[in-house]
Amino acid sequence: MKLKKLTMAEKLSMLDGCQEVPFTGEFDQTFDRGVYVCRRCGAHLFKSEHKFDAHCGWPAFDKEMRGAVKKEPDPDGKRTAIACKRCGAHLGHVFIGERFTKTNTRHCVNSLAMRFMPNGKRISTPVRRDKHTEVIQNGVIIDADNQEEKY
């Protein structure tokens, strides 16, 4: 399996389970047609037709591509975390029973964990920001790029 080199923010999100700061993610308001793939291994995860605006600040999908994600209990003991089935990278959480859509399911996914492949086009290059990317670690917003390398 070929894995992409990750930025510090991507590592904190995909390997450490940090959440991106709500309403800051690259794909929160993306509704173009295409497929969302794992930023680390490239596995196809979600289709754009299953994306909806949950107004929660993170990309939301009411269905995953078959067999693409695995569910595991979150260390917080309450939520259900989701990970890429192929490479094991953390993607976000799944919530059942909120009645947003017919499937009654919301996959709440960090933009940092995905790349977008618009229909008929090549895969998107991630947005390079001038400012540092912030993530939430243990409930505290931190500047991801100023963290010590620990991977």
Ligand SMILES: [Zn+2]
């Ligand atoms: Zn993956």
